[in-house]
Amino acid sequence: MSTPTPAPRPGAVTAAYVIWLIGAIVSLIGSIFALFVGIVALGAGAAVGGVAGATVGLVVLIFAILVFIVAIIELVIVNRMRDGRNWARVVLTILGILSVIGSITPLFSSGFNSTSFSSVVQVVIVIVAIVLMYVPAANAYFATRARAYAPPTA
Secondary structure: OOOOOOOOOOHHHHHHHHHHHHHHHHHHHHHHHHHHHHHHHHHHHHHHHHHHHHHHHHHHHHHHHHHHHHHHHHHHHHHHHHOOOHHHHHHHHHHHHHHHHHHHHHHHHHOOOHHHHHHHHHHHHHHHHHHHOOOHHHHHHHHHHHHHHOOOOO
8 A cells, every 4th residue: 555645835835834934033033132131121120220120121021931932832833834734824824813913903003104114014924924825726735735634534
């Protein structure tokens, strides 16, 4: 009995993978930078501002740790999406939608400025990554991989 050859990964899935991978790596690097900033702010805030100053540093540190954890989890999910796991595609879609909502919400309250441009670029990139995961070739790839991962029926 021969094992069926897995379907080759379409270029759209590879492109979406690269986009999500770059985003996860940027988040990871940013969180490491924020960890250092949080540690410095915690020490400097305690020395200068007492409890209130230390609280700001602690908040930055906790946020940085959370972003670091999410970035690591996102790296795992991105690799599972590349391998054809549909659940990973769904999770990335949900994370992408939440990211888009989080990026466009400030535009309505503050109007368009220089930081808004980067938010718009981020939104466009995330939408492109989501769309690439659902083009017909990608759908066929995920469907084929789902059958390959399915447990054998008796």
